[in-house]
Amino acid sequence: MALLETRKYSQGSALSGVNPDLASERQTPSFSVEKLTALLDGGEENTRIRRAVVEAIENDPVFSRENQYFQSQNEKYEAAVRKAVHLQKKMHEMGWTENGPEFKYIYSALSGEIAFLLHSVFMRSISMLGSDKQVAKWIPLATQYQLIGCYAQTELGHGTYLQGLETTAVFDVATQEFILNTPKISAIKWWPGDMGRSATHTVVFAQLYVQGKCYGVHPFIVQIRSLWDHSLCPGVTAGDIGPRMNFEHTDNGYLMLQNVRVPRENMLSKFCEVQPDGTYVRQGSQQINYFTMTAVRITLISYEAVIPLMKACTIAIRYSVVRRQSKLKPGEEEAKILDFQTQQEKLLPHVAAAYAFHFINDYLQDLFNRGYEEIQRENFDMLPELHAFSSGFKAMVTQHCASAVKVCLLACGGHGYSLLSGLPSLCTKILASCIYEGENTILFLQTARFLIKCFMAASAGHPVPPSVTYLAAVKPGKCPAKNKLDFLSPDIYTNAYQHAAVRLISSAAAKLQDLIQSGVKKHDAWNECTVQLVQAVKAHCHYLTVKNFVETVERLETKGGIQRIMKHLCDLFALHGIFSNTGAFLHDGYISGAQMDMVTASYLDLLAVIRKDAVPLVDAFDFTDKTLNSALGSYDGQVYQRLYEWAQKSPTNTQMNPAYERYLKPLLHKKLAKL
Known part of the structure; x- marks a missing residue:
């Protein structure tokens, strides 16, 4: 463990030792952190490869992120180009190739702060949309820069x-x-x-x-x-x-x-x-020209949304066990702020969401790979589903993650606003992901067109893609839960999500049909339904994320405590969604008011259960200190020392104050003359 800890928080700092408040959180995890990291990576070998890539990059001074918070735009641009050029040399030196297992970890290891990122999209466009002759001409030129x-x-x-x-x-x-x-x-x-x-x-x-x-x-x-x-x-x-x-x-x-x-x-x-x-x-379809966008959207879910959320959760959770403020009990020392239920309720659902979105991204990547294989065979049948999925999930995940990272920043109080916390840059980066590669509201509505089409087909008894077959299986009735423990049953909450999704989709479809039948033109009718259509798509994506999380947990091995803690997170993710969107579940009485009280009770109980494992759960994301680049989120928890140490690096602390001679001195000396 000592070697692992040294690797995590070696930051060229004079600090040593782990903050005891943070160290105590790691003493009795209910699961193997290392096994959970391997699960997230898709196997121990992938963890080994990823760590080797991170280590090679972090040990190379050209890739240093030190002092980047004090750099101007020009300095950041030049550094990004320098890193991009050096990366080509580094890849050759390390034997890394574009098709090798190491390549997908390089971007994360560099935290995306590197030039020529669109170069890969340029190449992907040619690979996917270019003829064999075009690929043969342009890809070698692009590969060799x-x-x-x-x-x-x-x-x-x-x-x-x-x-x-x-x-x-x-x-x-x-x-x-x-x-x-x-x-x-x-x-x-x-x-x-x-x-x-x-x-x-x-x-x-x-x-x-x-x-x-x-x-x-x-x-x-x-x-x-x-x-x-x-x-x-x-x-x-x-x-x-x-x-x-x-x-x-x-x-x-x-x-x-x-x-x-x-x-x-x-x-x-x-x-x-x-x-x-x-x-x-x-x-094939004209839509094939947008296929690069589909690929990019699925890629950005992980790199531009889920990973930043994982980083923000890591920073906020670690800080929340180091920061002590106010007293839970009279006469005792100030409490860790993560011991307050309100702080748990702010942060822990977002840790659960980070896991849920990681698993749905795996699902989407698999769907995309299958679709791409079909397109290579000139079978375009999966294109509408792929387009709808990449649009809807890109919109839902980025929107949720942007909101969650902001919560993480606010949960760190005043220090969260310091660039040195690492949170403001995560916040603005993830906010942008809600707009590029498709503005989210428009993407939700593109998915809505697919869902309405599938709903009408399913209602008429026609076949629909596997992901939406549930639209034909409408189950009337009420939620059968009798007590709060029943809401820890995946069947209970998955059916509730399915019911809400079907209700919202069918309701929007019915309104659309009614308007058209009453003589309203199709495009006007569509515009009058768009708010409800967006709600329906969110419900659909949320349902599939919950369903996928449940199925992922069911496939896990029981050893190492991984399945148990993942079940807790899955329950928390699902119940947080119901707790936060009560109207969607109460609307037609599927869940009663009394049952909603049971949901709330089970949800709040889970916070206390997961609180015990909060630090190990974010440790499993396995970010090094250099990757996080956060004074609040370092592995050793030496928050205040690091904030002070980093502040000393600000150039303004060693430069002559330009305002003194011109403004402050005349102002102060004028007063001195009168004194």
Whole structure:
């Protein structure tokens, strides 16, 4: 254990020893922390590989995050580029490859603070949407960084609504080229990472026009900077979009195109192609051009939402057993704030949610892999379900995690507001995830279209995808729970979630049908139902997350105490959802008022049970101190010493005060003369 502890909190600090209040929390866990870490990693071998990657990166001074809270935007950008360039050398040195088992851990080990992240999306777009010939040409160049790619989709005037994009690509049969333009200010590409100062090439999404006819949005490879001197190419205007809430290390950029010509071969053409004579040929659905987005959404659930939530929970839980404030009992010392039920109720449900979302992300990744295999065989049947799932779960998980990280910050009181706590940067990072790769409300409504279609099909006795077969199995009746312990039965609460989801989906579908039958136009009827449709999608996603958590727990081995603690977390996640959304469950009397009191009692009882394992549960996330980069969340719990030590590093404490000579001195000396 001593070696593990040293590895966790070695931070180049003079501090030593673990805070006794934190150490006491680790003495009697009800489960094996190491086994739980291995479960989260998908096996002991994966844990070993991940730790080796983290260690190699953290021991390399080029990747140091020390003093980053004091850096300017330019300094953060330069550091991110330096790390990205050095990473190529590091990967070669360590024998890591893009297809190797280590690769997926690199981003987490670097905490995402590295340039060229959109380069991987550029490559993924070409791999998924490019022809064999295009893949053979562009992927080796991109892999060897003979070019730097990014992904230009979002515009000033349009983001998630891709059909509304205004950038155009007109095919010129005479020259066999596409002419790309951003014809108005709202068409300027805006926000792409790596575009402001770094990228040489980009995948541009534009409306395809052939002989005057529009064929919708398609992807094109466009060179925007010279490979020789990095100057902008003719017809290209690009730059950084200016200060933002986070992502100072990323040169989020803008792009204007004026009659920029690219050869016909630069339209990604695995599924859609313009032939030399101008004939347009397409395989499968137009939606296939958005498939990169589906892949990115599923990836970001883990890296941009679940991992930041795990980090925030780790910081807040550890701080909450070190921070003592007020007295629970007269005459005793001040209590650990995690011993207060209100603090437990703030934080522990979010620890449970972090586990629930980790497991649903595994489920989604598996679904995506199966869908991708089918698409490779040119079977597009799973595309609607994949699109709906990636949209709905991206929206639900990021929204929940953004709210949860804010709670973690507030739960740390005043110190949570210090950048040195690590929480503000997590908060702003996760908040952004609610908007990029699809704004959440629009994504909920895209999933709603899929659910309404499936509900109508199920009602008519037609087959529907496996994930929504429950829509046909409506079980009338009431919740059979007789006492509070009954609500610790997965069948009881899973059926309650299923009932609420079916009720909300069927209710929204009925309202939609009634409006249409009464003569309201379809699009107007849809708009009048959107608030209820969003509620229905949230209920659907929440139900599937609970169901998946239950099924995951059932598959676990009983040894090591893992299944027991996961069952407690699953119960807590489910009951917190009912406790927080009482209206959805009380609405039609499926759960009675008396039963809701039972839910509350069981929920509050669970807080006290899980409280005992709170620190081991976040320790199992296995973040090193350097990864957390938090004065409040370090493994040793030396919070106050570290806050003071880090504050001394602020450049303002060693620089001449620029305001003194100009403002303070005249002000003070004027008063002194009178004295």
